[in-house]
Amino acid sequence: MQTKEKILAAALKLYNNKGINTITTRHIATSIAISPGNLHYHFKQTDDIIKTLYDRLATEFDDLMQALEALPLVDLAVLRSFSRSSIEVAYKYRFIFLHFVEVATRIPTIRTHYKSLRARRETEFKAMFKKLIQNGTFRNDLPGEVWDELVTQIFIVGDFWQSNNELSGRLTGDKLMMQYEQTISAMFFPYLK
Amino acid sequence: MQTKEKILAAALKLYNNKGINTITTRHIATSIAISPGNLHYHFKQTDDIIKTLYDRLATEFDDLMQALEALPLVDLAVLRSFSRSSIEVAYKYRFIFLHFVEVATRIPTIRTHYKSLRARRETEFKAMFKKLIQNGTFRNDLPGEVWDELVTQIFIVGDFWQSNNELSGRLTGDKLMMQYEQTISAMFFPYLK
DNA sequence: ATAAAATTAGTACATTTGTTCTAAAATTAG
DNA sequence: CTAATTTTAGAACAAATGTACTAATTTTAT
Structure with missing residues (x-):
């Protein structure tokens, strides 16, 4: 190497x-x-190391996103497998999530990059939810704002489940990932038809 | 002073x-x-300052919790007002939440304290949900694990909504608090009967 | 009023840390 | 094979930082 x-x-x-x-x-x-x-x-510069590692994280996420978009239809199984892959990538680069605010403060380009990535993913999620409502997977009796808030919740949980574990759980490896796979998939449960 | x-x-x-x-x-x-x-x-020691500030945060939260428990009945309005007060306290001591993992790592007693506080609040939340299911406020058709996961979600969002804002929103003061009041109260929406 | 105690300013020290510099060694290219 | 380039080690520097120490000043108690 x-x-x-x-x-x-x-x-x-x-x-x-x-x-x-x-x-x-x-x-x-x-x-x-x-x-x-x-x-x-x-x-x-020391921060160049962190910057490089963040770039790799971003790339690996992008690859996941593109694979998801390439699929002809998105159902719950697909959503679950995507969530599983995301969790693995996030765990691999966990220091970034555990110190996200500081990393973004120390390296401004990371904040900028994250913000635009986030905006992109937000519209993608919303479009996906719309489809899932139309094809009868999700409920159609909820006001639109609720779905927007769900997106926010998903990002918070998606970005900080590891910090939460660090504070109260302290699981590691597969055990940790399996638990939060469940936590995240449970978020969709009350929205199912 | x-x-x-x-x-x-x-x-x-x-x-x-x-x-x-x-x-x-x-x-x-x-x-x-x-x-x-x-x-x-x-x-x-420098960390004594952080320790003292954390103790004050903990005390202010405890006061809120005790006020909540003193109430004869808990309904959605009460839950909402409690969430509002929690948000204000969390905003007042926001640096702790924005750097929670590091704070807990640097000052082990904070991690210990948070863990036990967290365990206590978890059982309190679960008991409260049970009541709200019984009195018909919440749905009774969901499996028990879903409520456990909801509790986890609430803690993650409750502890890290500020970090999320720091990364993507950058709202401040009342605007920030009002937005996350909505995000948090929206978490309960799909669970309502 | 005076002695004791608490508070404060200012200095100093030891350590750490990011970074730079120089020269040697290793690798590559022609 | 030899010159040029890349890589590496090791020393050195400057700035920062937590903390300790000392002496002066202020406050409190009697």
Whole structure:
């Protein structure tokens, strides 16, 4: 593995386990037995490492979204499998979600990027819900605002289920992902026809 | 105002506006024109300031909870007014929620305290839902797990609506609180009979 | 009024951290 | 094979930061 990839892998692991504030570039360098100078040759600024990792997260999400859009029809099973894949990606880059506000504050381009990604996904979700109402999967007796609020709720839960676990659950790995798969899919339950 | 109170007020303001990582004890001291030595006379450790602010948040929440429990009956209006008051308290101490994972990591007693508070509130919520099902406010056709998941959702949204706003909305003050009052009350909508 | 206690300012120290610089080593290209 | 380029190590620097220390000042108690 190239040094640059080694750095990213080590950084991801350390950030995920110890957070972005306790981990310094020296920690990362030491963990893969390279010098601080070498690390800064590959990443001039520390934040460039975080930025790169965020970009990868964004790309992996985008791939999921595009796969979803390519499907001819969206039903509950599809929604569930999409949610499962999203959870896996989010877990892989969990430090970002666990420190999302700080990451977005430290690296303004991340906030900008997230905002536009979010806006895009919001319209996508709303369109999808409309379809699911029309084809009789979802209820048709609820006022429109309720669906808008559901979208907001989904984003909050989707972005912060890991923070919630960190505070009260402390599950890890598959157990954690399975629990929140359930939590997220339960969000749709009372909306079913 | 006593110096100790001045420090806490200044810290709250600065933390809320700039986060806990950019603000140092020197910033706090300078903002109220006292020396660093004086600040550390009142708070030996920086984290003691955060700890004290968290304790106040916890107390204010406890007061709300006790007021709620003292009421003879709980209906939707009561639930809504409780949610409104919670939102105000959470906004007042918003830096804690915006950096919840880091705060809980840095100050272990906060994590411990939050966990037990959370467990207590979970049973309270579940009992309340049971009552609302029995008196016909909530639906009685849903499986029990759905209510458990609703409780989880409520905590996630309740703890992280501010982080969500920080990432995508950036509303402030009343506008912000009013929006999330709606988001939170909309969570109950599809559960109504 | 005076002694004791509490508060405050200011300095200083040790550590950490991001980053830069230089020279050596390794790799690549011609 | 040799020159150019890339990569690496290691030292060094400057700024920041939490905290301790000391002496002065203010407040409180008697």
